[in-house]
Amino acid sequence: xxxxxxxxxxxxxxxxxxxxxxxxxxxxxxxxxxxxxxxxxxxxxxxxxxxxxxxxxxxxxxxxxxxxxxxxxxxxxxxxxxxxxxxxxxxxxxxxxxxxxxxxxxxxxxxxxxxxxxxxxxxxxxxxxxxxxxxxxxxxxxxxxxxxxxxxxxxxxxxxxxxxxxxxxxxxxxxxxxxxxxxxxxxxxxxxxxxxxxxxxxxxxxxxxxxxxxxxxxxxxxxxxxxxxxxxxxxxxxxxxxxxxxxxxxxxxxxxxxxxxxxxxxxxxxxxxxxx
Amino acid sequence: xxxxxxxxxxxxxxxxxxxxxxxxxxxxxxxxxxxxxxxxxxxxxxxxxxxxxxxxxxxxxxxxxxxxxxxxxxxxxxxxxxxxxxxxxxxxxxxxxxxxxxxxxxxxxxxxxxxxxxxxxxxxxxxxxxxxxxxxxxxxxxxxxxxxxxxxxxxxxxxxxxxxxxxxxxxxxxxxxxxxxxxxxxxxxxxxxxxxxxxxxxxxxxxxxxxxxxxxxxxxxxxxxxxxxxxxxxxxxxxxxxxxxxxxxxxxxxxxxxxxxxxxxxxxxxxxxxxxxxxxxxxxxxxxx
Numbered sequence: 001x002x003x004x005x006x007x008x009x010x011x012x013x014x015x016x017x018x019x020x021x022x023x024x025x026x027x028x029x030x031x032x033x034x035x036x037x038x039x040x041x042x043x044x045x046x047x048x049x050x051x052x053x054x055x056x057x058x059x060x061x062x063x064x065x066x067x068x069x070x071x072x073x074x075x076x077x078x079x080x081x082x083x084x085x086x087x088x089x090x091x092x093x094x095x096x097x098x099x100x101x102x103x104x105x106x107x108x109x110x111x112x113x114x115x116x117x118x119x120x121x122x123x124x125x126x127x128x129x130x131x132x133x134x135x136x137x138x139x140x141x142x143x144x145x146x147x148x149x150x151x152x153x154x155x156x157x158x159x160x161x162x163x164x165x166x167x168x169x170x171x172x173x174x175x176x177x178x179x180x181x182x183x184x185x186x187x188x189x190x191x192x193x194x195x196x197x198x199x200x201x202x203x204x205x206x207x208x209x210x211x212x213x214x215x216x217x218x219x220x221x222x223x224x225x226x227x228x229x230x231x232x233x234x235x236x237x238x239x240x241x242x243x244x245x246x247x248x249x250x251x252x253x254x255x256x257x258x259x260x261x262x263x264x265x266x267x268x269x270x271x272x273x274x275x276x
Numbered sequence: 277x278x279x280x281x282x283x284x285x286x287x288x289x290x291x292x293x294x295x296x297x298x299x300x301x302x303x304x305x306x307x308x309x310x311x312x313x314x315x316x317x318x319x320x321x322x323x324x325x326x327x328x329x330x331x332x333x334x335x336x337x338x339x340x341x342x343x344x345x346x347x348x349x350x351x352x353x354x355x356x357x358x359x360x361x362x363x364x365x366x367x368x369x370x371x372x373x374x375x376x377x378x379x380x381x382x383x384x385x386x387x388x389x390x391x392x393x394x395x396x397x398x399x400x401x402x403x404x405x406x407x408x409x410x411x412x413x414x415x416x417x418x419x420x421x422x423x424x425x426x427x428x429x430x431x432x433x434x435x436x437x438x439x440x441x442x443x444x445x446x447x448x449x450x451x452x453x454x455x456x457x458x459x460x461x462x463x464x465x466x467x468x469x470x471x472x473x474x475x476x477x478x479x480x481x482x483x484x485x486x487x488x489x490x491x492x493x494x495x496x497x498x499x500x501x502x503x504x505x506x507x508x509x510x511x512x513x514x515x516x517x518x519x520x521x522x523x524x525x526x527x528x529x530x531x532x533x534x535x536x537x538x539x540x541x542x543x544x545x546x547x548x549x550x551x552x553x554x555x556x557x558x559x560x561x562x563x564x565x
Contacts, residue, residue, distance in 0.1 A: 005371075005372040010372060010373075010374065013368065013371045013372070013373055014373045014374040014375070016368060017368050017369065017371070017373045017376070017379050018373075018375070018379060020365060020368065020379075020383070021378075021379040021380075021382040021383050022382065024382060024383050024385075024386065024439070024442065024443075025382035025383070025385055025386075027386075027394070027397055027398060027401070027402060027439070028385050028386070028389065028397075030397075030401055030402070030409060031397045031401060034401055042407075043407045044407065045406055045407050045411070045412060045415075046412065047409055047412055089292050089293050089296065090293060092289035092290070092292070092293075093289060093290040093292070093293035093294075095289060096285070096286035096287070096289035096290045097286075097290060099282075099286070100282055100283055100285075100286040102286075108290075108294065110552070110556050112293070112297055113492075113496065113552070114548070114549060114552040114556075115297055115300070115301050116496050117495075117496050117499055117500075117548040117549075117551065117552050118301075118500075118544070118545050118548050119499065119500045119502075119520060119521040119524065119541070119544050119545075119548065120500060120502075120521075121500075121502065121521045121522075121524045121525045121528070121541065121544075122308060122524060122538075122540070122541030122542065122544045122545055123304035123305065123307075123308055123541065124525070124528065124529075124541075125307075125308070125311060125528055125534050125537065125538065125541075126303070126304040126307035126308055126311070127304055129307070130303075130304075130307075149296060149297070149300040150300075152293060152296065152297060153297065154493075154496075156293055206387070206388060209390065210388075210389070210390035210391060212390065212391055212392050212502065212503035212506075213500075213502050213503065216503070216506075217529075226390070227390055227392050227503075230390065230392045230393050230396065231392050231506075231507060233396065234392070234396060234507045241400055241401060241407070244396060244397075244400060244401075245397070245401065248393045248396065248397060251390065251393055252388065252389050252390060252393055255388050255390075256385060256388045256389070258388075259384070259385075259387070259388040260381055260385075260388075263380070263381070263384065267447055267451060270447060270448065270451070272448065272489045272493065
């Protein structure tokens, strides 16, 4: 069925696509290269792209300056924790809206999304005070709660759109054949909803990992995740470009690798109902 | 087979989400409303009743109007850039390409980068007027390097944020393109429709729905952009890059004026709701199934 693309056209589109891809990717690539330069080379106004003295001294410096593993561990616990809790709450909700919709379903969905439009800063002080009184400041649990709630609307919406497209006829057919509710869930619904749940999980982990506002304002030392780790490199202190690059690479590497490996799973459910 | 029993089950299943979100919305909002009626400064232990004073103060602050404008400019510009280039890049990726998988990996990478990191990388490695790569590029072509965050601070923020959100638009639009009916395309081709006709009459209408999704989701996140401003300009120079979120932040945590910040917070909430209604009206039409 697929017609062969004429060679000149293939070459042209490939060249254009690679150029665009490289331009978009360049800031990340440049960060990676800079992280292996000496500070002098990193600050040089005539940049070198490959032929410089490669060194790992920046990684060593970042490693000794701050406790990377503790930040990374906090990031893992917070993003995974908030995602799992959010899934446990949003899957049933999305499920119920997709399979027994009422007149109010769309309204409820839109209301949920609108809660996400409020600038978090509008409620920062109350949350801060409540957290202080509850002893949740600078705890992983505190961030798990906030991030779970703030991402919940997106999760419900993504899952709703995914579940909605599961054909209901299959269920009817299964019922005709005498399947019980339990069997229905195990053999039909669960396998069909796994891709949607997987991509909701991935998206939420990414959002939580990269979340900066609450992480910066509600943590100081014990529960600070990698976003706080990197913010401590925000103000210049002499020559710091290479060290900043090394720290940045360390902060994004885990999630970038995860995202690349799970690209397919992420994209499959990330349509938000964009494809009918 | 919507029996009463399943309806009841459905309500029980959805209850936790609704209750939690209601609490999450109402409790802090009520407290914010209360603080907004007080003279409440973190440096001053005495709180007194202020009535509507904080609102008057916040609304008459010239920074308020400019922050409102900045918020709109930021959201609008980033939406326009990501939608336009998103469509172009999605169309490009929909072609047969040598090494398409690698190109796709490169294109979606910015989506995984945390805002603090991307802002710091752009500011220090790319946009630095002396050692930045863009300055080098400018000099290569005999131009005077741009001092990005001083000369065009808002544009700089827009570029950074657009770079972060472009992959999201591309992903959604590409998925939609790949579901486009091939036979219809072939038929149009047979009938002698040119590339432009096919794009404007077949492809673009097909993209209306995914584009609405992109606009909706991005707006939700763009209205509350914070980290990118926090680590680059700190809202400056002056208030040139202060959006509403950053203005409230600086009122509360840099000037310790909780009362005024709370009034600002409530005003932001009202504005966000107006934006939400507006958006749902426009976008909602495309989302009806």
